[in-house]
Amino acid sequence: MIEHAATRERLAALHHDGFVLLPGVLTAPRITELRSAIDRLTPVGLDYQGLLDDHYKCVFNRDPFWLAFLDLPCVIELAEAALGADCHIIGQTAWRSRPGFIGGDVHADYLVMELPEQLLADPGFKLPMQVCTAHLYLDDIDADLCPTRVIPGSHRAGRKPRLGETAWHGREPEPVLCRAGDMLFFRSDLWHSGSRNRTTDRSRYLLQVHYGRRMVAQKFSPYLAFSFNPAVLAAATPRQRRLLGEHEPAEYD
Structure with a gap:
């Protein structure tokens, strides 16, 4: 009952x-395991390793190790509450951002359609979510270690930011400062941005999990060449297999 109440609040x-920020989603041993696993990754398909950051897509398909992070307690309940009990993942990405990394500008990841802002300002209207992202932080995030920045309430803008637009209703992006093991869960229409790694000796480690509604397509890199790792499928639980795309037949199947 307590967990149901917490999910409703989130x-x-x-x-x-x-x-919403969920504290302490990962334990210290899990954080150490994840950081080491990211350090062992090598590029596949459209992955890249750069001078300032490394970006590995679809890591769920590398090894059964990554499956546990698709349906973490508290996180999966929130994903299913937001996107439906038949939601699935549309990606799982590992990042390593080194000193000097430059984050992205203010943006919204995905918007189904533009809507009048006055409609979204009505407190009686709740715009359904289509895609949400979980950021699992593997470092203590301070103002210098590329915190994610968010503009609270900006999902009610009804549109994406225009070129050069950095605020919504006078609200500038606010840094999400948190501890290693905390998780930021946000909807895809929220205006947010990355930020710089201003440290000289620390890299930010981050694991992202992207969740979508049943009818949001799974576009797994490298797309037409993608195939599931048999070892991953064999190790997956029924819920994890659904998250990977094993759904009950529906109208368009």
């Missing part, structure tokens, strides 16, 4: 603010 925050 879902309400997604509708009101567009994001």
Whole structure:
């Protein structure tokens, strides 16, 4: 009952603010395991390793190790509450951002359609979510270690930011400062941005999990050449197999 109440509160925050921070999702041993696993990754398909950052897509398909992070307790309940009990993943990405890394500008990841802002300002109207992202932080995030920045409530803008637009209703992006093991869960229409790694000796380690509604297509890199790792499928639980795309037949199947 307590967990159901917590999920309802977090879902309400997604509708009101567009994001919610969950503390202590990962334990210290899990954080160490994940950092080491990211250090062992090598590029596949459209992955890249750069001078300032490394970006590995679809890591769920590398090894059964990554499956546990698709349906973490508290996180999966929130994903299913926000996107439906038949939601699935549309990606799982590992990042390593080195000193000097430059984050992205203010943007919204995905918007189904533009809507009048006055409609979204009505407190009686709740815009359904289509895609949400979980950021699992593997470092203590301070102002210098590329914090994610969010504009609370900006999902109610009804559109993406215009070129050069950095605020919504006078609200500038606010840094999400948190501890290693915390998780930021946000909806895809929230205005947010990355930021610089201003440290001289620390890299930010981050694991992203992207969740979508049943009818949001799974576009797994490298796309037409993608195939599931048999070892991953053999190790997956029924819920994890559904998250990977094993659904009950529906109208368009």
